[in-house]
């Protein structure tokens with residue numbers, strides 16, 4: 009009995025590590041295929057999970073699932089995509105992974121032309137819509153996931169990290185009982201014509217409550233922010249990343265076969281300045297997982313949130329992630345939001 013208690017206490021002191029994946033195709037000119045952007049790389053994550061008995065969090069782009077459902081009766085190839093995606097989501101959920109809400113509302117304005125998706129990102133942010141439209145979108149998108157998983161969906165990650173100004177989303181989130189957000193990463197900032205976020209003044213905390221503004225702590229707030237862990241990268245890191253991609257595409261090229269939507273000035277910024285970025289398992293970023301973990305351990309924090317995208321994983325990053333999991337799964341608690349926050 010005493011030994012059991014000690015074990016429990018030790019378990020409770022272990023830091024939580026969450027691997028969170030935004031499950032989606034690309035939104036640039038070439039959106040890529042469902043198989044290469046989602047199904048295959050996610051099946052590699054399933055393999056890691058099953059070999060090492062760890063679970064992950066998947067933020068599903070449910071606007072896409074809704075669109076597939078809308079067009080699949082007319083186009084057989086979409087029926088195939090729809091079945092593959094919904095089966096995989098259901099499998100992930102049934103085997104203990106977390107399925108949570110990821111909203112890219114530009115699907116409202118996008119359509120299938122018989123050959124490919126015509127993606128219109130003019131209204132890329134949820135806050136580009138009216139409050140009534142936002143409520144309608146959040147409710148419909150959430151119900152897609154509840155329908156597939158039959159489980160409580162309560163956590164959110166904003167598409168493109170665009171969650172500001174949060175007060176426009178607040179009512180829709182309250183009504184849908186979305187109480188946990190993981191969109192913020194400290195000191196992140198980006199601005200373009202289509203989208204922007206500014207987390208420069210976010211609290212220097214690994215978890216906090218908020219109410220009207222996602223970067224202002226409010227101890228009595230209804231919502232919890234569990235930010236994505238943040239890391240400082242020198243330009244040298246991104247030079248290496250881009251050069252390696254050219255030198256050894258087999259190892260370093262993303263598995264997804266599409267192209268990201270343009271982010272003007274972003275690449276130049278990465279290559280010329282020290283930048284704050286989310287701790288990520290995508291591509292060459294995965295080489296920094298150990299370094300990021302050490303920093304978080306030194307600060308004696310309880311949560312490490314890693315972001316990734318099946319489409320942006322590479323053979324290299326899958327290998328690095330697997331090494332990280334093997335090394336750390338017993339030292340730390342690799343876990344999901346449902347396990348830690350739905351008690």
Ligand SMILES: [Zn+2]
Nearest residue numbers: 030032167168
């Ligand atoms: Zn996304």
